[in-house]
Amino acid sequence: MRIGYKVWLENNGKAFGDGPYELLKRVEETHSLHRAAKEMGMAYSKAWRLIGAMEKRLGFLVIERKVGGFSGGGSLVTPKARLLMNHYERFRRDTKKVLDKIYRKHFGPWK
Amino acid sequence: MRIGYKVWLENNGKAFGDGPYELLKRVEETHSLHRAAKEMGMAYSKAWRLIGAMEKRLGFLVIERKVGGFSGGGSLVTPKARLLMNHYERFRRDTKKVLDKIYRKHFGPWK
Numbered sequence: 001m002r003i004g005y006k007v008w009l010e011n012n013g014k015a016f017g018d019g020p021y022e023l024l025k026r027v028e029e030t031h032s033l034h035r036a037a038k039e040m041g042m043a044y045s046k047a048w049r050l051i052g053a054m055e056k057r058l059g060f061l062v063i064e065r066k067v068g069g070f071s072g073g074g075s076l077v078t079p080k081a082r083l084l085m086n087h088y089e090r091f092r093r094d095t096k097k098v099l100d101k102i103y104r105k106h107f108g109p110w111k
Numbered sequence: 112m113r114i115g116y117k118v119w120l121e122n123n124g125k126a127f128g129d130g131p132y133e134l135l136k137r138v139e140e141t142h143s144l145h146r147a148a149k150e151m152g153m154a155y156s157k158a159w160r161l162i163g164a165m166e167k168r169l170g171f172l173v174i175e176r177k178v179g180g181f182s183g184g185g186s187l188v189t190p191k192a193r194l195l196m197n198h199y200e201r202f203r204r205d206t207k208k209v210l211d212k213i214y215r216k217h218f219g220p221w222k
Contacts, residue, residue: 004121007210009218011112084221091217098209099118106202107120110195 001110003103007095009088015057021088023047024062024077031074033063058084112221114214118206120199126168132199134158135173135188142185144174169195 008017026036037047051063062081066074077085119128137147148158162174173192177185188196 001120001122001126003118004125005116005118005206007114007116009112010115014115015112087217087221091213094213094217095210098213099206102202102205102209106198106205110198 001107003099003107005095005099007092011057011059013053013057016054016084016088018092020050020054021085021092023050024081024085027063027075028077028082031066031076033075036075112218114210114218116206116210118203122168122170124164124168127165127195127199129203131161131165132196132203134161135192135196138174138186139188139193142177142187144186147186 006017009015023033023036023040023042026039027033030036030039033047033051034044037044040047042050055061055063060080061078062084064076064078066076117128120126134144134147134151134153137150138144141147141150144158144162145155148155151158153161166172166174171191172189173195175187175189177187
């Protein structure tokens with residue numbers, strides 16, 4: 001037996017969680033929502049809907065669209081979204097560590 | 112903003128969680144799976160399927176069928192299931208306490 005769990009942030013519905021985090025992380029790495037969605041096997045239209053829902057619930061923009069220029073545009077993660085990601089990374093590390101510990105405390109000797 | 116979460120026990124799939132706990136708790140109180148299911152707005156057939164899946168994944172019986180007698184039969188929670196419920200109650204209290212604390216630590220001052 002083992003523990004199963006999901007954690008997320010709520011604000012009038014699910015505002016942020018592992019899926020949104022992973023999407024933003026890949027946007028940060030690829031500078032492209034298109035590539036980020038593709039890497040996750042997600043339709044581009046779905047990725048945009050996810051970003052839109054996230055921004056509405058968080059109350060700020062998480063992606064900035066760079067238009068034209070030498071590199072031909074692309075997407076950037078906003079500084080406020082990066083800050084949220086920093087908090088979320090530490091929050092997730094703590095939840096994992098602590099939930100594993102609580103599970104072992106109560107179910108470690110379970111037969 | 113606030114934290115959202117779900118926790119459960121896994122053993123080749125979801126084996127036990129808040130829904131199964133609540134169902135068994137009501138069986139314990141009403142001595143009847145029929146009444147327990149009804150109180151939760153759940154079809155009796157669905158309650159039986161849930162019990163079956165739970166028993167298969169946990170590897171032991173959680174409900175004992177009392178047949179006939181003065182009270183006309185009914186359902187009882189097995190001692191092993193009650194023991195699991197005891198562990199689960201403490202496990203859930205701890206997860207709630209600790210997850211609320213971790214949320215406040217990382218997102219308490221979030222603007």
